Amino acid sequence: MADPRIHEPERDRSASGLVSEVLAHVSNLVRKEFDLAKTEVSQNLSRAGTAVGLLAGALVAALVALNVLAAALVAALAELGIDTGWAALIVGGLLALAAFLMASKGVKDLKLSSIAPTRTAKNVQRDAETVKESIQ
Numbered sequence: 001m002a003d004p005r006i007h008e009p010e011r012d013r014s015a016s017g018l019v020s021e022v023l024a025h026v027s028n029l030v031r032k033e034f035d036l037a038k039t040e041v042s043q044n045l046s047r048a049g050t051a052v053g054l055l056a057g058a059l060v061a062a063l064v065a066l067n068v069l070a071a072a073l074v075a076a077l078a079e080l081g082i083d084t085g086w087a088a089l090i091v092g093g094l095l096a097l098a099a100f101l102m103a104s105k106g107v108k109d110l111k112l113s114s115i116a117p118t119r120t121a122k123n124v125q126r127d128a129e130t131v132k133e134s135i136q
Contacts, residue, residue, distance in 0.1 A: 026131065029127055033120060033123060033124050033127065036117070036119075036120045036123065037117040037120040040117035040119055040120050041117050044117070048110065051110075052110075055106065066095065070091050070092075070095060073087075073091045074087045074088050074091050077090065077091070
């Protein structure tokens with residue numbers, strides 16, 4: 001008859017080996033998810049930087065055009081009989097309203113949540129659920 005104590009260290013080594021292997025896999029998974037998150041954030045920041053650059057260029061061109069068009073509109077309103085001061089105030093108020101609406105939309109589109117690594121967050125949640133299921 002075999003002595004049951006002989007097999008216990010093998011089982012212990014096997015169990016400790018399995019735990020060690022699981023921990024190595026989890027560590028590797030966390031490291032890969034972190035690398036994925038860094039890559040995703042970097043890509044999102046790059047896209048946001050390009051968008052900001054395009055917005056700045058468009059702003060410069062728009063300001064030049066807006067000055068010319070605003071002067072033309074003030075002149076047109078003055079030709080219609082509105083006092084030049086009132087015409088300038090009307091045009092300035094309309095342009096200020098348009099600027100406010102565009103700035104509000106731009107700030108909303110550049111919120112931090114649009115830069116966050118959403119794919120990585122979903123992957124981490126899925127991985128956590130898989131680990132929980134495998135443990136049970």
